[in-house]
Amino acid sequence: MAAPEHTGVPLLELRDVTKSFQAVRALRGVSLALRAGEVHALAGENGAGKSTVVRIIGGEHQPDSGEVLLDGEPVRFSSPREAQQRGVAVIHQEPIQFPDLSVAENVFMGRQPLRPGRRIDRRAMHRRASEVFEQLGVPIDPARQTRGLSIADQQIIEIAKALVADARIIVMDEPTAALSAVEAERLFRVARGLAERGAALLFISHRLDEMYALCDRVTVLRDGSFVVTERMDDIDNDTLVRRMVGRSVEQLFPKRDTEVGDEVLVVDGLTRAGVYRDISFSVRRGEIVGLAGLVGSGRSEVVRAVFGVDDRDSGTVTVNGKPLPKSKPRTAIEQGIALVPEDRREQGLVLELSIERNASLARLKQVSPGGLTRQSRERELARTWGERLSLKFGSLSDPAATLSGGNQQKVVLGKWLATEPSVLIVDEPTRGIDIGAKVEVHALLSDLAAEGMAVLLISSELPEVLGMADRVLVMHEGRITAELSRDEATEESVMYAATGNGSAA
Amino acid sequence: MREKLLRWESVLLLLCIFVFVWGSASTPGFAETDNISFLLLDYTEVALLALALLPIILTGEIDLSVASILGFCSALTGVLWDAGMSFESIVPIVLVAGAVLGSLNATLIVRFALPALAVTIGTLGLYRGLAYVVLGDGAVTGFPDVYRPIATEEIPGTFLPYATLVVLLLGVLVAVVVHYTPVGRSLYAIGLGEQTARFSGIRVQRIKFVLYIVSGILCAIASLVYTLRYNSARADNANGMELIAVAAVLLGGVSIFGGRGTVVGVASALLLxxxxxxxxxxNDVTNEIQNVINGLLLIISVLVPVVANLVRRRRTPAAAAIPGSPPPQETLPDPVGATAAPHGTPEEDQR
Structure with missing residues (x-):
């Protein structure tokens, strides 16, 4: 069912590739052709096999059967290094760089231009780095230290690295997950430029709108199998989703109308110098309040201060009428606040601890009657919430790291719901998880609100905020610039306020 | 993860059995009750320091000043005894002194967020120096015969010295806290993911602070045993013992990076x-050679899991890439903080 070949031999092609890890078949008969000048999307839920494809292209894994063709010739990359030498570059979601070296040094790591006597030619290095950044249309000073650059800029450095290495096949593995809309747009410009110059790009993202904005064709994987390759123009959003999840997703945002009750969480005049100031809002029983804004607008900082893991300079937080002291997360939990944090792997979970130990972490007292922690209680707790959230796992004693992103997020949600909160704050609850799990998370939030929980939802995905929230607060540079009702909130009105054009709420 | 740890502990236990069988077979006098008692007594202080270190290392921190706290407390005991104070009143003072030294460590490490390694290397020198300031070069002896048996005698009719019984009781207490209480769960969580621990309402700073104070108190207890056992209070008592204690903890399968290890493992390592x-x-092997052997044991204990993991990775690349599955100490620290292999955790698509 592949799209007809009409631009000659693809730069890189996978043909009927199969790959198993022990008993698990990660890929079954996957075919994929990357042509010069195209941006090709790879779509599929978590676990569909996208990462395995990336690793095979990047030389980290070798296929069990089937072949990889480079310019029509069968090749076998035995290592990432070999793949790099043959012109393949993989750009990861969070690039790995040497923070203490300069930008130019990172760009030329391993291939520094040399002067006679094998001395590094710094001047040539900086000049060429400047040229590359100019070519990319991104102003980064090659002489500056890499530390402190945004993830977006770090990705540009990775792309520059790829250019310097004459890469013709560039794989971008979820590059936009941590980028703001503006940064993502810049990345797309760069990506299109690369394609125009004859490179083949493989683009992986969980955001369908990005695929439509950037890509020429899409290959869909499901459960390790090839489903279809289509031109983006020929496949509409709903069809694409259906191909990915293998079933129809009636409603991505199953928002239920709820009875809104009393104010549960009241935040008044919250200020932290240089980060946010005069933040006041409230969340009521049964209500989902969306907190929108660009990355860096201070949303996460505000909720971290509300929860108490960060300090605040002034302002008050009240839960169920009781004032909450600052910087006391434990008290916050006891008074009924739960925070599902932004960074699942660093803040939400202890990846190397078992699922059950993660699940009980915010509720250790309750699984320790008489001060002694009972594994049976822990397991009970994990099982209860695992069932309620339809968690897919091998054993509850497996490390949380063995779970897929969506299931990891369920563990975090379960861990917090187990504390029986009256206010649930969720910060980017669906970042980096597949559509199926997203729908489940949305349904859960909707149910919780219907049961009377007050939910504060932070999200960088506008459709999510618009689809789920009863009310939307918009932040810009540390201030709330708009408060919009469900009816008033549109993509335009939110973006308008998020870029600093709104009136103060 | 648990099975793998148990496997390391089984190795230790086997080694223990081997050493004791080999000792009984090859060395006349080894298996005699007196000798076994002596053997146990000889490691009382190391065991106490190891018990102090274990929870601290579980959180990913370290305390290298333990033997110096012991030295200072011993010197203080000497001075107070010399000044004619009764032993009954010296004991609480020494325990408080240990707690104070521990809380100084804690203040620097927790309140000022300084690296524990640097701080405790500093206080290692500082406390030892203070011991000399307090007592000078000399030794104080003549401690009361009423109390000395606690550190020298066995429980009548058994081979078990009183002091070892104290260690056992404290060991059980530490084991219960570490393995069966919320605080214990928190230690592991802090060691493996301090941020997540904080976000889960665990009072990370408070726990660490308390651990250093407890460490100081355990060191003070060790100092009393040491002083009574040798009937000698000196400023250089237990000089360098911190390294033996750290070695025992690491040999016991506790990861120097935190989050892994058990009390059983450390106990086996101590016995071994x-x-x-x-x-x-x-067998008249000199101290120097013994140090060489201890050093080798320690290196082997750190090396074995790494090598085992490498072998496993050769065989099944996918399985070995799963973090947490290999035995302790396979997660080497990353000096640059940014050079880790790009295929870190199977965040997605791990099937």
Whole structure:
């Protein structure tokens, strides 16, 4: 069912590739052709096999059967290094760089231009780095230290690295997950430029709108199998989703109308110098309040201060009428606040601890009657919430790291719901998880609100905020610039306020 | 993860048995009750320091000043005894002194967020120096015969010294806290993911602070045993013992990076080291050679899991890439903080 070949031999092609890890078949008969000048999307839920494809292209894994063709010739990359030498570059979601070296040094790591006597030619290095950044249309000073650059800029450095290495096949593995809309747009410009110059790009993202904005064709994987390759123009959003999840997703945002009750969480005049100031809002029983804004607008900082893991300079937080002291997360939990944090792997979970130990972490007292922690209680707790959230796992004693992103997020949600909160704050609850799990998370939030929980939802995905929230607060540079009702909130009105054009709420 | 740890502990236990069987077979006098008692007594202080270190290392921190706290407390005991104070009143003062030194460590490490390694290397020198300031070069002896048996005698009718019983009781207490209480769960969580621990309402700073104070108190207890056992209070008592204690903890399968290890493992390692030292001692092997052997043991204990993991990775690349599955200490620290292999955790698509 592949799209007809009409631009000659693809730069890189996978043909009927199969790959198993022990008993698990990660890929079954996957075919994929990357042509010069195209941006090709790879779509599929978590676990569909996208990462395995990336690793095979990047030389980290070798296929069990089937072949990889480079310019029509069968090749076998035995290592990432070999793949790099043959012109393949993989750009990861969070690039790995040497923070203490300069930008130019990172760009030329391993291939520094040399002067006679094998001395590094710094001047040539900086000049060429400047040229590359100019070519990319991104102003980064090659002489500056890499530390402190945004993830977006770090990705540009990775792309520059790829250019310097004459890469013709560039794989971008979820590059936009941590980028703001503006940064993502810049990345797309760069990506299109690369394609125009004859490179083949493989683009992986969980955001369908990005695929439509950037890509020429899409290959869909499901459960390790090839489903279809289509031109983006020929496949509409709903069809694409259906191909990915293998079933129809009636409603991505199953928002239920709820009875809104009393104010549960009241935040008044919250200020932290240089980060946010005069933040006041409230969340009521049964209500989902969306907190929108660009990355860096201070949303996460505000909720971290509300929860108490960060300090605040002034302002008050009240839960169920009781004032909450600052910087006391434990008290916050006891008074009924739960925070599902932004960074699942660093803040939400202890990846190397078992699922059950993660699940009980915010509720250790309750699984320790008489001060002694009972594994049976822990397991009970994990099982209860695992069932309620339809968690897919091998054993509850497996490390949380063995779970897929969506299931990891369920563990975090379960861990917090187990504390029986009256206010649930969720910060980017669906970042980096597949559509199926997203729908489940949305349904859960909707149910919780219907049961009377007050939910504060932070999200960088506008459709999510618009689809789920009863009310939307918009932040810009540390201030709330708009408060919009469900009816008033549109993509335009939110973006308008998020870029600093709104009136103060 | 648990199975793998148990496997390391089984290795230790086997080694223990081997050392004791080998000792009994090859060395006359080894298996005698007196000798076993001596062997146990000889490691009382190391065991107490190891018990102090274990929870701290579980959180990913370290306390290298333990032997110096012991030295200072011993010197203080000497001075107070010399000044004519009764032993009954010296004991609480010494325990408080240990707690104070521990809380100084804690203040620097927790309140000022300084690296524990640097701080405790500093206080290692500082406390030892203070011991000399307090007592000078000399020794104080003549401690009361009423109390000395606690550190020298066995419980009548058994081979078990009173002091070892104290260690056992404290060991059980530490084991219960570490393995069966919310605080214990928190230690592991802090060691493996301090941020997540904080976000889960665990009072990370408070826990760490308390651990250093407890460490100081355990060191003070060790100092009392040491002083009574040798009937000698000196500023250089237990000089360098921190390294033996750290070695025992690491050999016991506790990860120096935190989050992994069990009390059983550390206990086995202590028994192994005590047995080995005794066998070698009876065979007139010099202290220097014993240090070489201890050093090798330590290196092997750190090396074995790494090598095992490498072998596993050769065989099944996918399985070995799963973090947490290999035994302790396979997660080497990343000095640059940014050079880790790009295929870190199977965040998605791990099937």
């Amino acid at each position: 080291m005590a047995g080995l030292r005794n066998v070698l001692f009876l």
